[in-house]
Amino acid sequence: MTTARRIGAEDSATRAALLDAAQALMTEEGYAAVTSRKVAARAGLKPQLVHYYFRTMDDLFVALVRRGADQTRARQEAALVSDQPLWALWELTTHPAGRTVITEVAALANHRKALRTEIAALARSLRDAQIAGVTPILGRYGATTSLTPEAFVTLINAIGQNLLTEEALGLDTGHAAARAIVEDVLTRYEGPRR
Amino acid sequence: MTTARRIGAEDSATRAALLDAAQALMTEEGYAAVTSRKVAARAGLKPQLVHYYFRTMDDLFVALVRRGADQTRARQEAALVSDQPLWALWELTTHPAGRTVITEVAALANHRKALRTEIAALARSLRDAQIAGVTPILGRYGATTSLTPEAFVTLINAIGQNLLTEEALGLDTGHAAARAIVEDVLTRYEGPRR
DNA sequence: GTCTATACTTCGATAGAC
DNA sequence: GTCTATCGAAGTATAGAC
Numbered sequence: 001m002t003t004a005r006r007i008g009a010e011d012s013a014t015r016a017a018l019l020d021a022a023q024a025l026m027t028e029e030g031y032a033a034v035t036s037r038k039v040a041a042r043a044g045l046k047p048q049l050v051h052y053y054f055r056t057m058d059d060l061f062v063a064l065v066r067r068g069a070d071q072t073r074a075r076q077e078a079a080l081v082s083d084q085p086l087w088a089l090w091e092l093t094t095h096p097a098g099r100t101v102i103t104e105v106a107a108l109a110n111h112r113k114a115l116r117t118e119i120a121a122l123a124r125s126l127r128d129a130q131i132a133g134v135t136p137i138l139g140r141y142g143a144t145t146s147l148t149p150e151a152f153v154t155l156i157n158a159i160g161q162n163l164l165t166e167e168a169l170g171l172d173t174g175h176a177a178a179r180a181i182v183e184d185v186l187t188r189y190e191g192p193r194r
Numbered sequence: 195m196t197t198a199r200r201i202g203a204e205d206s207a208t209r210a211a212l213l214d215a216a217q218a219l220m221t222e223e224g225y226a227a228v229t230s231r232k233v234a235a236r237a238g239l240k241p242q243l244v245h246y247y248f249r250t251m252d253d254l255f256v257a258l259v260r261r262g263a264d265q266t267r268a269r270q271e272a273a274l275v276s277d278q279p280l281w282a283l284w285e286l287t288t289h290p291a292g293r294t295v296i297t298e299v300a301a302l303a304n305h306r307k308a309l310r311t312e313i314a315a316l317a318r319s320l321r322d323a324q325i326a327g328v329t330p331i332l333g334r335y336g337a338t339t340s341l342t343p344e345a346f347v348t349l350i351n352a353i354g355q356n357l358l359t360e361e362a363l364g365l366d367t368g369h370a371a372a373r374a375i376v377e378d379v380l381t382r383y384e385g386p387r388r
Numbered sequence: 389g390t391c392t393a394t395a396c397t398t399c400g401a402t403a404g405a406c
Numbered sequence: 407g408t409c410t411a412t413c414g415a416a417g418t419a420t421a422g423a424c
Contacts, residue, residue, distance in 0.1 A: 005420080006389095008389075009389095012389085014389075014390090028305065029305045030301060030302070030304055030305040030306075031226070031301070032225070032226040033305070035416080035417060035418085036417075036418065036419085037416070037417070037418090038416095045390085046390070046391065046392090047417095047418090047419095048390080048391075048392090048419085048420085049389085049390065049391090050418095051418080051419060051420080052389075052390080055419090056418080056419085057417095057418075100304050103297075103300055103301050103304060104301050104304070106297055106301075106359055106362075106363065107224060107225070107297050107298050107300070107301035108224070109362075109363055110224055110294050110297060110298070110362060111222065111223045111224040111227070112224075116363065116364070119363060120363045120364040120365055123360070123363060123365045124365050124367055127365065127367045127368065128367065131367070131368065146374070146375065146378065147375065148371050150367070150368035150370075150371040150372070151368060151371035151372050151374065151375050153368055154357075154367070154368030154369060154371065154372040155353060155372050155375065157356070158352060158353045158355075158356035158357060158360075158372065159349060159352045159353060159356075161352075161356050162351070162352035162353075162355050162356045163348075163352060165300055166317070166352075168300075168303075168304060169300065169303050169310065169313060169314045169317060170310070170311075170314040171314055171317045171318050171321065173318055173321045173322065173325070173344070173348070174321065174325065174344035174345060174347055174348030175348060176344075177342050177344040177345035177348065178344070178345050178348040178349050178352065180340070180345065181340065181341065181345050181349065184340065199402080200407095202407075203407095206407085208407080208408090229398075229399060229400080230399075230400060230401085231398070231399070231400090232398095239408085240408070240409065240410090241399095241400090241401095242401085242402085242408080242409075242410090243407085243408065243409090244400095245400075245401060245402080246407075246408080249401090250400080250401085251400070251401095
C-alpha cells in the first residue's frame with residue numbers, strides 16, 4: 001500500500017494553480033496532453049509536485065471535474081432565478097465556460113473507470129437540479145403541452161451541447177434552423193429574449 | 195523530407211487488420227490507447243508495420259475516420275430508401291455502429307489540426323446527404339410546420355447523439371421523456387414504427 | 389512545501405537486413 | 407512485405423534531502 005505517501009492540502013494555492021494548468025491544457029490540446037510534466041511546466045513548477053498534490057493522474061482528473069461541476073452548478077442556480085430562466089438555461093448550455101472540457105471529459109469517462117462513476121454522479125446531480133428548478137417555472141404556464149420538465153431539460157441540454165461540439169469542429173450546417181426551432185419554443189413560454 | 199520512405203498499399207489485408215485493431219482499441223480504451231505498439235500487438239504484428247502502412251499516427255487516424263464515414267454513408271443511404279425513412283434515420287442515430295468512436299473522434303479533432311479539417315469535411319458531407327435525402331420526404335407531407343429539412347436532420351442528430359453519449363456514462367435521467375417527444379413527431383409524419 | 393535524483397515504461401519513428 | 411535493431415523523447419511514479 002501507499003498509505004505512507006504524503007499528500008498536499010486541498011486549499012493550497014499551488015494545487016489550484018496545477019488544476020488551472022490542467023484545465024487550460026485540456027481545453028487547448030485535449031486530455032492526452034494532460035500529463036504530469038506538461039501540467040507542471042504550464043504552472044511553472046516541477047513535475048513531481050503534481051504527484052505530491054494528486055497521488056495519481058486519475059486523482060487530478062477527478063479534482064478537475066469536481067471543480068468544473070461546482071462552477072456549473074453556481075451558474076445554473078443563477079440562471080434559474082434570473083428574469084427569463086428558460087432562456088438563461090439555453091444560453092448557459094450554448095455558452096458553457098468549458099466547452100471543449102466537456103467533450104474531453106466525456107471521452108475520458110468512456111474508458112477510465114475511476115472517472116466514469118464520479119462524472120456520472122456529478123452529471124446526474126446537475127441534471128436533477130435543473131429539472132427541479134424548471135418544474136415550477138413550466139408549471140406556471142400550465143400543462144398545456146407534452147413537454148414535461150424532464151423532457152425540456154434533457155432536450156435543451158442535448159441540442160445545445162451537440163451544436164457546440166459540431167461548431168467546434170467547424171460544422172454548422174442546419175444550425176441556424178435548429179436554433180430557430182428551440183428559440184421559438186422559448187419565445188412561446190417567456191416571450192422574446194430581453 | 196521523407197519522400198524516400200516506402201509506404202504500404204491501400205488494399206492490403208494487413209493494413210485493414212491494423213485499422214480494425216485501431217478501431218477496437220479506440221472503442222475500448224479511447225484514442226490515447228491507439229499507439230503504434232498497441233495497435234500492432236492487437237493485430238498480432240510488429241509495431242514497425244504500423245509505420246510502414248501509415249507514415250505517422252495522424253495518417254492512421256485519418257484512414258480510420260474515412261473508413262468509418264464510408265460505412266456510415268452506406269447505412270444512411272439504406273435508411274433513406276427504406277419503408278419509414280425518418281424513423282430509420284432516428285434509429286441510425288441512436289444505434290450507430292461506433293458510438294464511442296464518434297465521441298473519441300470529436301475529442302481528437304479538438305486538438306489535432308490535420309484531423310480537424312478531414313473530419314469536418316466528412317461530417318459536413320454526411321449531413322448534406324441527409325438533408326438532400328430528407329427534403330423530398332418531408333415535402334410529401336407538405337410544408338405545414340416550421341420544421342425544415344435542415345432543422346429536422348440537425349435536431350435528430352443532435353438529440354440522438356447526445357442521448358447516447360450520456361447513456362454511455364450511465365446518465366439517463368429524462369431520456370424516456372425526451373425520446374417520447376421525438377418519436378411523437380416521427381409518428382405524426384410516418385405513423386407508428388413498424 | 390518544494391527540490392534533486394532516479395527507476396522503469398512506453399512512445400513515435402527510422403535504417404537497413406532478409 | 408516483414409523483420410531486427412535502435413534512437414531520443416516523454417510518460418508515471420517514488421525516495422529522500424532541504
